[in-house]
Amino acid sequence: MPREIVTVQIGQCGNQVGSVFWQRLCTEHGISSQGILEEWATEGGDRKDVFFYQADDEHYIPRAILVDLEPRVVNNILESTHSGLYNPENVFLSKDGGGAGNNWAKGYSAGEKHYETIIEMIDREAEGSDSLEARGTGSGLGSFMLERLSDRFPKKLIQTYSVFPNTTESDVVVQPYNSLLTMKRLANYADSVVVLDNAALARIVADRLHGLTDATSSFTQTNQLVATVMAASTQTLRYPGYMNNDLVGIIASLIPTPRCHFLATSYTPFTSESMDKAKNTRKTTVLDVMRRLLQPKNRMVSTAPSKSSCYISILNIIQGDVDPTDVHQSLLRIRERQMANFIPWGPASIQVAITRKSPYVAANHRVSGLMLANHTSMASLSKRALDQYALLRKKGVFLSHYKQEPPFNGSLEEFDDAKAVVEELMTEYKACESPDYISYVDHPFS
Numbered sequence: 001m002p003r004e005i006v007t008v009q010i011g012q013c014g015n016q017v018g019s020v021f022w023q024r025l026c027t028e029h030g031i032s033s034q035g036i037l038e039e040w041a042t043e044g045g046d047r048k049d050v051f052f053y054q055a056d057d058e059h060y061i062p063r064a065i066l067v068d069l070e071p072r073v074v075n076n077i078l079e080s081t082h083s084g085l086y087n088p089e090n091v092f093l094s095k096d097g098g099g100a101g102n103n104w105a106k107g108y109s110a111g112e113k114h115y116e117t118i119i120e121m122i123d124r125e126a127e128g129s130d131s132l133e134a135r136g137t138g139s140g141l142g143s144f145m146l147e148r149l150s151d152r153f154p155k156k157l158i159q160t161y162s163v164f165p166n167t168t169e170s171d172v173v174v175q176p177y178n179s180l181l182t183m184k185r186l187a188n189y190a191d192s193v194v195v196l197d198n199a200a201l202a203r204i205v206a207d208r209l210h211g212l213t214d215a216t217s218s219f220t221q222t223n224q225l226v227a228t229v230m231a232a233s234t235q236t237l238r239y240p241g242y243m244n245n246d247l248v249g250i251i252a253s254l255i256p257t258p259r260c261h262f263l264a265t266s267y268t269p270f271t272s273e274s275m276d277k278a279k280n281t282r283k284t285t286v287l288d289v290m291r292r293l294l295q296p297k298n299r300m301v302s303t304a305p306s307k308s309s310c311y312i313s314i315l316n317i318i319q320g321d322v323d324p325t326d327v328h329q330s331l332l333r334i335r336e337r338q339m340a341n342f343i344p345w346g347p348a349s350i351q352v353a354i355t356r357k358s359p360y361v362a363a364n365h366r367v368s369g370l371m372l373a374n375h376t377s378m379a380s381l382s383k384r385a386l387d388q389y390a391l392l393r394k395k396g397v398f399l400s401h402y403k404q405e406p407p408f409n410g411s412l413e414e415f416d417d418a419k420a421v422v423e424e425l426m427t428e429y430k431a432c433e434s435p436d437y438i439s440y441v442d443h444p445f446s
Contacts, residue, residue: 003237003246004129005050007064008122008149010142013163014135015066015073020227021135022062023082025051028231028358029238034084035059043359050237059084063129065121066091069110069141070099090121100140104178105405107140112406115148122149131157131247134190135230140178140407143185150189157191157248161230164197164301164381167388174398176388177415183385184418186262187425192251193262194233194372195381196226200302204270207297229265229300232370235317235355244317244353253351254313254374259428262378264301266371268292269364284365286323287330290316290350293371294339303377304384308433310341312374314350319357320367327352343376344435376433382426386419 009018026033029048030041036059052060062085068074071093077083078091094114100107111118126132132149134142149158162182165175172178186193201222236244244250255261268289292298293316318327331350334340342348357363392398399412408414431440 003050003131003248004053004063005131005133005234005237005247006122006125006129007051007062007133007135008067008145009064009135010067010145011139012068012070012073014142015068015077017161017163017223017226017230018064018066018135019077019080019082020223021230022064022085024224024227024231025062025238026082026085028361029060030360031060033082035061038360041360045239045356046358047238047240050234061085061087063125064090065118065125067118067141067145068092068099069094069096069107071097090125092118092121102172102174102178103401103405104140104143104174104181105402105407107142108144108407109140109405111141111144111148115144118145119148119152126153126156129156131159134158134160135162140181143182146185146189157251158189159192159194159247159251160186160190161194161196161226162186163201163226164195166198166202167384168199174392174401176385176392177398177402179385180389180418180422181414183382183425184421187259187421191261192255194229195262195264195301195378196229197301198222200300201225203302204298204300225267225270225300229267229370232267232317232319232368233265233372235319235370236353239356239358241353241355244315244355250315250353250372254315254372256313256346257428257432259425260312260374260378260432262374262381264299264303264371264373264375264378266293266295266298266300266373268298268369284320284367286318286326286367287333289318289367289369290330290334290352291339293369294334301381303375304380305375305377309375309377310343310433312343312346312376312432314340314374315353315372316350317353317355317370317372318367319355319369320363320365322354322367324354327354343432343437345437376429379426379429382422382429386422386426389415389419 009015029046030038032038048060052062055061064086066074074091074093094110100110132153134146165179204225205218205221237247254263269284340350402408403410431437
């Protein structure tokens with residue numbers, strides 16, 4: 001039985017990326033923009049019902065919930081070429097239409113106001129499914145829904161694809177407040193967080209995709225890049241083999257300790273039908289792909305590794321015509337050359353899942369790969385969020401915008417609590433680098 005996944009797209013970022021993601025899945029499964037299986041899509045062997053279900057008229061409909069407080073992005077989706085794909089009952093737009101104005105607390109309050117309407121949609125889709133996926137950025141609405149989903153579906157795996165802001169170029173002055181408050185929820189209520197950040201994505205677009213200078217084109221390429229990662233991370237579920245065809249099993253192998261569940265990604269080569277401007281990668285042997293996946297320039301999150309930083313776990317999803325012998329030899333070469341340093345208290349090995357490519361998408365390369373990695377340098381994400389919050393909090397500006405909303409009830413204790421949670425997360429990731437980490441787990445605050 002396929003493992004069904006419900007996707008909740010929240011906010012501008014979540015819905016923009018989600019739109020590209022569903023277009024890509026339709027292409028990979030031979031489904032038209034209106035949800036009809038193409039006549040030529042006869043290869044079979046794929047599991048469409050991981051993300052889609054069939055209506056009474058045999059249309060394939062995404063198991064997706066579209067949520068936003070302002071209508072522009074969702075309306076664009078519903079007016080696009082794929083407008084007939086979605087279930088209109090699974091779309092929520094606030095009647096106020098004004099959005100949260102980049103105020104996390106305002107978005108959180110809106111979540112409380114509209115909770116019953118949104119959760120009814122999710123309940124309908126989640127019945128019988130195994131996992132919930134959420135997409136978005138540091139929105140208060142997303143944080144509220146993550147809390148409630150964790151409470152309402154304690155036995156379902158909740159994974160988020162979270163796009164962190166470009167902290168050096170953000171035009172949202174209260175971003176440090178929003179990021180800290182969101183990180184608390186991601187640490188406490190998600191089972192797995194796939195971290196992508198705008199700074200790393202912009203660098204990859206500029207460097208690997210021929211340095212596009214047009215803002216709209218760069219933005220489009222960035223969304224395509226994120227959608228590619230999301231599709232590749234579920235490839236073993238949609239084109240299953242003997243192993244790694246269960247999302248719970250995949251996540252369990254990457255997250256040996258519950259709180260350290262923030263995952264980095266790398267992908268290579270950056271070419272596809274939708275990324276025809278990518279720099280040409282001529283060689284795609286298994287070893288070359290696995291070697292590139294370990295290179296920092298291909299990583300889609302900006303971290304600051306220290307000399308002691310190391311991998312907690314790695315899963316490489318290799319797509320294409322692959323001989324298992326090549327995988328084994330590549331792993332030996334990587335170990336001999338010490339290309340990846342692992343924690344001292346766990347298995348020092350790279351897990352590999354081999355999966356087929358979609359027969360409906362023309363591939364320029366024999367082999368491509370995605371790396372999902374748990375790395376102790378994720379502590380630097382927490383440190384960056386804490387440092388930037390401290391600078392803004394010291395100035396004491398814009399706090400009244402938050403205090404007047406219900407989550408704060410006139411006090412700033414919510415900020416203090418979020419700060420403590422993020423500090424604990426940073427400390428635990430650093431503790432993972434020590435051979436005595438097991439002792440830390442038993443007595444974290446001693």
